[in-house]
Amino acid sequence: MLGHLGFSYVGLIYLLMLFIPNIIWSKSQPIDSEKTHENKVLIWFERVGQVGCTGSVLIFNDFNIATFSAWSLWLISSFLLMIFYEICWIRYFTNEHTKGKLYRSFYGIPVPLASLPVMAFLLLGIYGEVIWLIAFGIILGIGHIGVHIQHLKAIKKVE
Template sequence: MLGHLGFSYVGLIYLLMLWIPNTIWSRNKPIDYNTTKENKLLVLLERVGQACCTCIILIFTDYNLAPFSAWSWWLIAFFFLMVLYEISWIRYFTHEHTEENFYRSFYGIPVPGASLPVMAFLLLGIYGKVIWLIASSIIIGIGHIGIHIQHLKAIKHVCE
């Protein structure tokens, strides 16, 4: 449950799938995007979770491909969530760049830009049996998903 030290190419692929659309987004933020009212505790949890997840996903070999077993289904589910994550970004980039479009649900998944990668981190932690990634996923989930839900509630409040 602690993990085997080494380099994870699966972790690197995951981070690329995460960072590339986020880098593109940083140049195409919603026209009405506002971070001034984000809860400071949620921001702290998000940053701590990001740092931990980024390091942990790269330094343990437990996420790399192994012979197929029942545990492989966790990796398949992880990959499926990341494909959905990429598709949700395509939806955002091909539509109007507004907060409403950015935070709207995707196939019933609320705040997909936050919930899909967090769930993927969690599934990868389960697949690799690395408690550190599982715990870090929970920390980033509280912060990242919490911030996105705050933004979504603010949008709904403005629309009412």
Template sequence: MGHFGFSYVGCIYLLMLFIPNIIWTKNRPEGYESFVIKENKTLLLFERVGQVCVTCVALIFSDFNIGSINLWSFWLVISFVLMLFYEINWIRYFKGKHTLKSFYGSFCGFPVASASLPIMAFLLLSIYGKVIWLFVSVIVLGVGHIGIHLQHLKAIK
């Protein structure tokens, strides 16, 4: 269920998530605004609710903090590797042309990497911390966020 307390790991993950997104607001791909107005409102609701829940849950449960190193730590390591891939994907985007295709493209075999990588990372973090609330929150976020990204990708093809 989870133990209340500040999670520095959750905070690090959220910083890894938010910082590139803040930079992205100044580097949006050309034509992005035309997709935003056509977003499915149900998916948008799932995304927004999921964002709030994931942010809160990642910070308020200390179960995500590093404890003893054992076999269970594998979940945290893989989760963190996915977050590193997410950062590398952003670096690739920022260094390249800021196109819709590069923004919604795959990276290292992960489709719509800018949406799928953090979702997978937070899912594995929820498994590592054994916190069902994060798992449920990430599923809600994933339905909305990945769903919207897939709709945008479909529209540009």
């Protein structure tokens, strides 16, 4: 349950799926972007979760693909959530770059650019049976989803 040390190529793939759209986004900020005052506690949770998840997915080889079994459905479900995450980024990049487009739901999933990768990392942690990723995923979820909900509420006040 603690994890076996070793490089995870699956973790690297997840991080690439996470970081590449975010790098592109840094050059395609919403046109109606303005500074939002974010809760410092949520930011702290987000940063700790980001560092913990990034490290965990790379240093535990339990996430690498093993012989197919019913347990593999955790990995498949996790990867599908990452695919949905990529679709949400494509949806943002191919539309007008506004905060409303950035935070809109995806088939009923609120703030999908925050919630989908968090859920994917939690399922990946279950698949690999690595308590560290599960714990850091929960910490990340509290902060990252919390901050995004805060942004969404600020947008709705303006509308």
